[in-house]
Amino acid sequence: MATRQTSSSGKPxxxxxxxxLPEDLCLRLTALAEQESRTVSNMAKVxxxxxxxxxEQSGSAVVPAPTSTERLRSALEAQQPRRLRGAPRRLRLHRxx
Numbered sequence: 001m002a003t004r005q006t007s008s009s010g011k012p013x014x015x016x017x018x019x020x021l022p023e024d025l026c027l028r029l030t031a032l033a034e035q036e037s038r039t040v041s042n043m044a045k046v047x048x049x050x051x052x053x054x055x056e057q058s059g060s061a062v063v064p065a066p067t068s069t070e071r072l073r074s075a076l077e078a079q080q081p082r083r084l085r086g087a088p089r090r091l092r093l094h095r096x097x
Contacts, residue, residue: 012077019044 005013021029026040033043066074 010081 004015007013029043029047030040032047033040036043038046
């Protein structure tokens with residue numbers, strides 16, 4: 001599952017994934033990135049996008065329906081943050097009796 005982080009300003013960053021590559025594949029990816037004047041990370045993103053599009057177009061990719069948790073997360077992330085209007089005026093503390 002991709003992890004979500006927030007930036008120092010509080011805005012959500014794009015989802016992140018961590019991938020372990022064999023040494024030879026990493027070298028090939030680095031060479032491709034250098035040819036296109038891209039970072040290795042950006043080159044990996046572009047290649048993943050192209051691969052996903054190719055699978056979707058061929059019809060062999062099965063895209064699962066979003067789970068209720070994913071739908072809830074998306075709905076919450078789409079909401080505008082609301083600011084609190086200061087501290088409550090009076091707190092009532094109930095002492096255990």
